[in-house]
Amino acid sequence: MREFLTLLRPRYLAFRNNRTGKSAGNRRAQLFLMGSIGLAFWMGAFAIFYRILRYFQSVEGFGDILAYKLLSMTLLSFFALLIFSSIVTSLAKFYLSRDLILVHALPVRPAKVFLARFAESTLDSSWMVIIYSLPVLLSYGIVFRAGFFFYGAAVMALLPLCLIASALSSCVVMIVAIVLPAGRIRSVLIFLGLILFLVLIVAFRLMRPEQLVDPEAFASLLLYFKSVSTPASPLLPTTWVYDGLRTALTGEIRASLFHLSLAWSFAIAAIYLCFWTAGLCYFAGFSKAQTSPEKLFSRRPASKKKTFSLWGRLFPGAVRAFIVKEVKTFFRDQTQWPQLFLLMALIVVYVYNFSVLPLEKSPIKTIYLQNVISFLNMGLAAFVLTAVAARFVFPAVSIEGEAFWIVMSAPVSIGTFLWIKFFIYYVPLLVLAEILIVATNLLLHVTPFMMWLSATTIFLMVPGIVALGLGLGASYPDFKSENPAQAVTSFGGLLFMLCSACYIGLVVVLEAGPVYTFFMAGLRGRVLNLIQWLWFIGSFCLVLLLSVLTVVVPMRLGIRNLKER
Amino acid sequence: MIELTNLKKRYGRTLAVAGLNLSVAPGEIFGFIGPNGAGKTTTIRIMGGILAPTEGTVFIDGINMAQEPEAAKRRIGFIPDRPFLYEKLTGWEFMKFSADLYGVPEDMFYEKGAESLKMFSLWEWADGLVESYSHGMKQRLIIAAALLHDPTVIIVDEPMVGLDPMGIRMVKDLLRGQARAGKTIFMSTHSLGVAEDICDRIGVIHRGALIATGTTNDLKRTTGFKEADLEEVFLKLVEEQVPA
Numbered sequence: 001m002r003e004f005l006t007l008l009r010p011r012y013l014a015f016r017n018n019r020t021g022k023s024a025g026n027r028r029a030q031l032f033l034m035g036s037i038g039l040a041f042w043m044g045a046f047a048i049f050y051r052i053l054r055y056f057q058s059v060e061g062f063g064d065i066l067a068y069k070l071l072s073m074t075l076l077s078f079f080a081l082l083i084f085s086s087i088v089t090s091l092a093k094f095y096l097s098r099d100l101i102l103v104h105a106l107p108v109r110p111a112k113v114f115l116a117r118f119a120e121s122t123l124d125s126s127w128m129v130i131i132y133s134l135p136v137l138l139s140y141g142i143v144f145r146a147g148f149f150f151y152g153a154a155v156m157a158l159l160p161l162c163l164i165a166s167a168l169s170s171c172v173v174m175i176v177a178i179v180l181p182a183g184r185i186r187s188v189l190i191f192l193g194l195i196l197f198l199v200l201i202v203a204f205r206l207m208r209p210e211q212l213v214d215p216e217a218f219a220s221l222l223l224y225f226k227s228v229s230t231p232a233s234p235l236l237p238t239t240w241v242y243d244g245l246r247t248a249l250t251g252e253i254r255a256s257l258f259h260l261s262l263a264w265s266f267a268i269a270a271i272y273l274c275f276w277t278a279g280l281c282y283f284a285g286f287s288k289a290q291t292s293p294e295k296l297f298s299r300r301p302a303s304k305k306k307t308f309s310l311w312g313r314l315f316p317g318a319v320r321a322f323i324v325k326e327v328k329t330f331f332r333d334q335t336q337w338p339q340l341f342l343l344m345a346l347i348v349v350y351v352y353n354f355s356v357l358p359l360e361k362s363p364i365k366t367i368y369l370q371n372v373i374s375f376l377n378m379g380l381a382a383f384v385l386t387a388v389a390a391r392f393v394f395p396a397v398s399i400e401g402e403a404f405w406i407v408m409s410a411p412v413s414i415g416t417f418l419w420i421k422f423f424i425y426y427v428p429l430l431v432l433a434e435i436l437i438v439a440t441n442l443l444l445h446v447t448p449f450m451m452w453l454s455a456t457t458i459f460l461m462v463p464g465i466v467a468l469g470l471g472l473g474a475s476y477p478d479f480k481s482e483n484p485a486q487a488v489t490s491f492g493g494l495l496f497m498l499c500s501a502c503y504i505g506l507v508v509v510l511e512a513g514p515v516y517t518f519f520m521a522g523l524r525g526r527v528l529n530l531i532q533w534l535w536f537i538g539s540f541c542l543v544l545l546l547s548v549l550t551v552v553v554p555m556r557l558g559i560r561n562l563k564e565r
Numbered sequence: 566m567i568e569l570t571n572l573k574k575r576y577g578r579t580l581a582v583a584g585l586n587l588s589v590a591p592g593e594i595f596g597f598i599g600p601n602g603a604g605k606t607t608t609i610r611i612m613g614g615i616l617a618p619t620e621g622t623v624f625i626d627g628i629n630m631a632q633e634p635e636a637a638k639r640r641i642g643f644i645p646d647r648p649f650l651y652e653k654l655t656g657w658e659f660m661k662f663s664a665d666l667y668g669v670p671e672d673m674f675y676e677k678g679a680e681s682l683k684m685f686s687l688w689e690w691a692d693g694l695v696e697s698y699s700h701g702m703k704q705r706l707i708i709a710a711a712l713l714h715d716p717t718v719i720i721v722d723e724p725m726v727g728l729d730p731m732g733i734r735m736v737k738d739l740l741r742g743q744a745r746a747g748k749t750i751f752m753s754t755h756s757l758g759v760a761e762d763i764c765d766r767i768g769v770i771h772r773g774a775l776i777a778t779g780t781t782n783d784l785k786r787t788t789g790f791k792e793a794d795l796e797e798v799f800l801k802l803v804e805e806q807v808p809a
Binding site: 409410 | 610613614615616634639641645647650651653658661662663666667668
C-alpha cells in the first residue's frame, strides 16, 4: 500500500505545488473562471433534464416510459464515453507517459506500478463523466420525488460503471499493445477514430431526428418507444446500473440492491481480469512500445532536389520552411488523423442535417423560414469553426513544444512566425467554412442576397476566429505538455471559446436588424429609405471594424507574449 | 565578434545573470564554465536571441541583438544543450528547413547539406524520421544544421553532451577549424578537459557574475597554482566565492 501511495504522490505534489507556486493568484483567477463555466454547464444540464422530465411527466401514458428510456440511453451514452475516454487515457498512462521509464526503473513490483497507473487512469477518464452525470440523476430524483436511498444508489451505480469501463478498456489496450507491432501504439487511435466516425454516422442515420417535427411520425415514434420499453440486454453493465437506478427511483430497495450487486460483482471481476491480463502481457507490451515508432506507410526516400521544388517556386525561404514543416508534421502525426475523421463526420452530419429539414411541413412561410435558417446558419457555422479552431489552431503554437528554441533562435521575427501560422490555418478553415455555408444554402434554396451575405460574412469572420485562436494560443502556450492538443481545455482554451462566442454573437446581432429590414423590403417589393440604408451600411462597417480588431488585437497580444518570454 | 555589455537577467527575485561584460574576438574560442545554475545557459540563450535580457546589450558582429534581432541571428550558428527537434521531420528535411530559414540558396544547400550529413555520419539516416534518432544523432544533426549557413559566430551550449568519443573528437576538430577560419566561438561546457583542450580563453561564471577570465595559464596564476589542471583551478575559484 505504501508503495502504491508513493507512486501516486508525484501527481498529488505536482497538483499542490501548482496551487502554491509563483503564479498562484493567477491560477486562482483561472480556476474561478473555469469553475464558473463548469458550474454553468452543470446547471444547464440540470435545467434541461429537469425540464424534459417534467414535460415527459405531462405526457399521459408514456411519461414514465419516456423518462426511463431517456435514462437508459443516457447511461449507455455515459458508458460509451467512459469506454472511449478510458482507452485513450490508459494508452497514455500505461505506454506513452514520459515518466514511465523512471517509474519502471524503480525497485517496485510491476503489479504495483500497474495498480497505480490503473488508479490514475480510472480517475482521469471518469471524473468529468461522474460530475456531469450528477445533475441528470439529481433531476430524476427531484422529478420522481425519490428518497435518500436513490441518491446513495446513484453514487453506488456510477462507481462500478467507471471501474468496469476502465478495466475493460485497459484489457483491450494491453492486448492491442501486444498484437500490434511496437511503436505503432498510437495508430490504435486512428482505428478508434475511424470506428467513432462510423458509429456517429450510423447512429445519426438510425435516429432520423427529422421525424420529430412530423406529427405523424412522432406518434409512431411514441408507439415505437412503448414497444421497446422492455429492458435492454441483461448482459450489459448499463442494464444492471439502469435497473438499479430505476428500482431505486420507485423505492424498490431490495431489487435495486440486487441489480447494483450485479454491477459491483462484475466490476470486481473485470478488475481481476484486468490485473490478470496485466500480469501476462503489460510489461511485454511496454517493452515493445519503447522501440522506435515504425512508419505506418513507407515513404519515398528523399530524392533531394525534387522533394521541395514545388514549394520552392511558390514561397520565399522562411515561409516555405514553416509551411513544409507544419504540413509534414501535421500529417505524419498519426494522433491527428482521428481528429480529421471526426471533422469529416462533423461536416457530413452538418450538411446532411440541412438536406433533411422538412421546411415544407412547417406552418411558417417557407421562403421566410429558409432565409431565417440561412442567417442563423452563419452563426452556427462560425461556432463549428470555433470548435475546429479550438482543436487545431489554438494548440498551433504549443505544438512547437520544446523545439520552440528553433523558432526563437531563427532569423525570423516572432511576428512573421505567427503570421505564417495564421495563413497556414486560415486557408483550409476558410475553404471549410465556405463549403459549409454554400452547401447548406444551396440545400435551403435561399435567395441570392442571403447567399452573398452569408458567404461574405463568413469570409470576414474566419480570419477573426483563426487570429483569436492563434493569438490566445500564443498568449497561453504550453510547450511542455505531453499532448498539446489538450491545451484547449486550459484556461486559454476556454477564454478563446468565450471570446469567439462573443465575437460571433456580436456579428449576428449587428447584422440581424438591417438584414431583416432589407430582406422583408425585398419580399414585399418596397424600397429602403435613406435611414435604413445608413443603418445597413453602418452595421456592416461595424462588422468589418470588429473583424479587423479581432484579427489585430489577439495577434499582437500573442506576439508580445512570445517576445517577452 | 561578440560583445556583452552589463548583461543582466532577472527571474522574479532571482538574479540569474548579474551584469556581464565580455568581448570575444573573431578567430577566438571562448570557453564558459561554471557550476550548475551559475547562469551559463541563460547567458547563452540571451546571446542567441532566445531570451530577452532585463538590462544590457548583446552585439553580434556589431549588430545590436535587441534592435536588429533577425540580422544578428542570421550570423549565429546556435547549438543548444538539449537536442529538441521536430520529431516528425526526417534529418534531411530538417536540414532543408534550417537552410530555408537562414536563406541558404537551394543549389548550394543540396551539395552542402549532403556533405555536412556525411561529415556527421548521418547520411545513411537522412531519410529517417528524427524521432527514430538517438540522443547523439540528434545532437549531431543540430550541429550540422547550425553550420549550414556558414555563420560568423557559433554559440554552443554543452556541445559534447550525448556524443560518443568519435563525435567528441570530430566536434573539437570542427570548432578548431572554424576558429582558424576566423569564426567567433562561444562555448559553455562542464567538461573542463575539453575547455582546456580547445579554448583560447576561459571565463568562469558563478552566481551570474564573471569571476575570472583569461587563458588557462592566466587562471592558474590568479589562483596561485602552477602545475594544477583546470579542474583544481575551477574549484579554487568557485570555493573562494562561497560566503563564509
